[in-house]
Amino acid sequence: MDLNFTPEENAFRQEVRDFLAQSLPADIRHKVINGMILERDDYVRWQKILHAKGWGGPSWKRDFGGTGWSATEQYIFEEEAAAAGAPRAIPFGLKMVAPVMMQYGSPGQQQRFLPSILSADEWWCQGYSEPGAGSDLASLKTRAVREGDHYIVNGQKTWTTQGQYADWMFCLVRTDPEAKPQRGISFLLIDMKTPGITVRPIITMDGAHEVNEVWLEDVKVPVENRIGEENAGWTYAKFLLGHERTNIAGIGIAKRELARLKRIAALETKHGRPLIKDPLFAARIAQIEIDLTALEITNLRVLSAEAAHRAPGPEASILKIKGTELQQAITEMLVQVAGPYALQLRREAMAAGYQGDPVGPFYSVPLAANYLNMRKLSIYGGSNEIQKNIIAQMILGL
Known part of the structure; x- marks a missing residue:
């Protein structure tokens, strides 16, 4: 290459x-x-x-x-x-459901939804995880029963990112409870204004309202809002998850945050010696940069495969694992750079126009919240442990 x-x-x-x-x-x-x-x-x-x-x-x-x-x-x-x-x-429309629509959706679905995704006139969320079905997504229980030209959907989704803003949800539902776990699942597009949908906030440990639980009670969904064939949703879900795991790698963001880490570490401390002058600390930064360069090359290979009309395969799991680990490592080192100032978790100080007096230097204000928020990366999109199983099975043949 x-x-x-x-x-x-x-x-x-x-x-x-x-x-x-x-x-x-x-x-x-x-x-x-x-x-x-x-x-x-x-x-x-x-x-x-x-x-x-x-x-x-x-x-x-x-x-x-x-x-x-x-x-x-x-x-x-x-x-x-x-x-x-x-x-x-925000990937749910642009980088997740849109590729599924382009690959498997009907012309009517493509004409109806893709323009409003591009223009940001409609906001999407993902209805995958459930209280008993996260990394083991195939065990989902949200049920959709067909009645004429509609499905009646009942169940609960959780960890629904930005669901409080969403106009639409792409949702996995079980349409054949007698089938094996990976079968009998369908992929529906659900209008979030439909009667019977309740969105309840989940406040994460960094104090943010980013995720939600979504309750669906006798929600009517037109059959025309199903992507592809009934009971074939697992195929579309796997296609989407490959794109999601590629996106989670966040290489550009990791490079920006690594540069930020270097800038802060180069500042004079109260002892007069920048932390970046510490050999052990500098060596850790160097290792992150080496790993990030290697990940970048792998990501380019995956993008090249997509350009050749090949969906992301197990390589997406590699990107997901290493990309999330590196992002977490960078936030951890940023906290270490700030020292005791990073102990302050005052979410209101992260808002534009805040008039209070933050404790410590300005750069330290968001570090604790960012560190806590980034703990989720190794879990969502399929936990890293699950990704290692995928790699073992699909690449190593174990």
């Missing part, structure tokens, strides 16, 4: 940089760079700016309104956007 970018790719990188410098709102950039709280409107505003430029779907084909960019161009855009302080695209 030639790791050198072509002149055309370098020119594209400069184009992306120029656009970001001119178009990324300063208030959003300030929030991202400093780890402050992003609101729904921040994500929507940025997506609409990208959409107006024609860059709303970096990984989408032109036939569906996307950029048609190559895997390398997608990578360059993601890297530059993260470095500039752009919000990470």
Whole structure:
């Protein structure tokens, strides 16, 4: 593999940089760079700016309104956007359900939903996990019974990220309770305004309302909102999970946060010696950077496979494991850099316009919350232990 970018790719990188410098709102950039709280409107505003430029779907084909960019161009855009302080695209619509619709959806579904995903006019959430079905997703029990041209859905979903904002949910339901676990599952698109849906917040240990539990009681879903065939939803779910695990790797964000770690570690301490001068600490940073470079190369290989119309395979599990471990390691080292100041967990201080007096330097304000929030990465999208089993079975043949 030639790791050198072509002149055309370098020119594209400069184009992306120029656009970001001119178009990324300063208030959003300030929030991202400093780890402050992003609101729904921040994500929507940025997506609409990208959409107006024609860059709303970096990984989408032109036939569906996307950029048609190559895997390398997608990578360059993601890297530059993260470095500039752009919000990470909320993946549930753009990077998860949209690829499923493009691959398996009907023309009517594609025409109805894809434009509103690109324009951020509709917000999506994921209805996968249940109280008794997380990493073992095939044991889900939410039931959908067909009555004429509708399904009647009853059950509970949990850990539903940003469900409080969602207009639509893509949801796995059991349509044949007699079938084996991986069979008898269907993939439905559910309007969150449908009677019978209740969204209840789950406050995480960093004090955030990011995830929810969703109750479905006699919810009517038109049969036309089913993706593909009845009882074939596990096929579509696996396709989607491959994209999700690729996205979780978050290489561009990890590179930005690693640069932030270096900047903070280079600051003078009260003892006068920057922590980055400590040989052991510097060696840990170097190891993270080496691992991140190796992961980056692997990610490019997966993107190249996608460009050749091959869905992410077990390589996505490698990206998920290593990417989440590196992101967690970086947040841990940021906490260590801040020392006792990182003990302060004052979520209100992370909000724009906060007028209180944060304890310690400004950079330390979000570090504890970020550290706690990142503990989830090795669990969601299929826990890392499950990913290791997938690798053992599909790559090593164990």
